[in-house]
Amino acid sequence: MPAVLDLWKKSSSLPVGGDRLFSFLFSQKAPYFGSVRPRFTVIEPNHAELVITKRRRVHNHIKTVHAIALCNGLEAAMGALAESTIPRDRRWIPKGMEVAYTAKADSDVTCIAETDPGQWTAELGDGYDLPVRVRGVRADGTVVVEGEIRLWISPRKA
Template identity: 40%
Template sequence: MPPLLKTYKKLTNWPFGHWLFSKAVCFKAPYFGSIKPFITLLEPGKCVAQVKNRRAVHNHIGTIHAIAQCNAAELVAGVMTDATVPHKTHRWIPKGMTVEYLNKVDTDMTATAHIPLPHQWQDKEDLLVPVEVTNTRGEIVFRATINMYITARKG
């Protein structure tokens, strides 16, 4: 089991465990702290996080900023990938992202990254991770595809 997934399973058994895990992820990757994500689900092949609609992530028209949406997408894709890729034999890094802004985000948002499993891991593989962001009404307001570059570990 990848270390990140092991940590998630351990911490989320405690009171406030999801909050603590979310803070730990932001400590490891500080930039994600700007959106104050709350990771609600992590399992191989899937990660879900919520981001509150608050002034700090607003644009000039009072909705959640496009880059905050991108941050949420990269967060769930990265956490899911880290919890899914076999850590002893492979590693990963984001290589690119395409996005679609489908509607203004005027509520809290939920970002979900999900890939089908099982997966045959290869060296020098482009893993395309789809991410959907929904508002509290359940409407898809943003889509992204994040290209994770997977390589075999040397030695």
């Protein structure tokens, strides 16, 4: 079992605060993610979710969640998904992101990343592009951002 998924299963099974403990530890590994204080709620192969709380620290000039904070949350969700899904003989790196902002993010936002199982077991060769579907959803269910993060999947060095 991948280390991130194993840590998630162990920490989220704690009776109190396990999701927050995992989220803190995840942000320590990649400190920039800590700027939005993600709170992971789901991590499983091909699917990850986290919540960005709407608070002053992530506001823009109109007091909604800033576009770059949303992208940061989407990338954190994608990273947890990738680490929880990728076969051990492969590695990944982000190659690009394309998003559209579709509504004001005027509440907490759930950032979701999803892939299909077959994407991770495609013919490897020297490597290939893997698109990860991402979206951010407001508390009322409205999608506020959606798009794709492209990963480069390549063989892990021996």
